[in-house]
Amino acid sequence: MNCRQMLEWVQMLCFCVVDMQLYLDTHPEDEEAFCYFKEVVDMYEKAKKKYEENCGPLTATASAEHGQFTWADMPLPWEGVR
Numbered sequence: 001m002n003c004r005q006m007l008e009w010v011q012m013l014c015f016c017v018v019d020m021q022l023y024l025d026t027h028p029e030d031e032e033a034f035c036y037f038k039e040v041v042d043m044y045e046k047a048k049k050k051y052e053e054n055c056g057p058l059t060a061t062a063s064a065e066h067g068q069f070t071w072a073d074m075p076l077p078w079e080g081v082r
Helices: 003-026 031-055 060-064
Strands: none
Touching: 003 031
């Protein structure tokens, strides 16, 4: 996957996480949905980590994890990916 494809995957997973969170807000007893929510959260975290390792930080705070502030040195995620 190139950076654009990885960013799209991260965005899709983020949407799924939020969508499942909203569902669980009104259906907290749905164990199957909660299991799916946990799976999607795990997939999202892994995809986000892979993107940041290969393409740069998705947020300014993620830049701190890399030892130096590189957030301002690269195009922002919404400005287009390399």
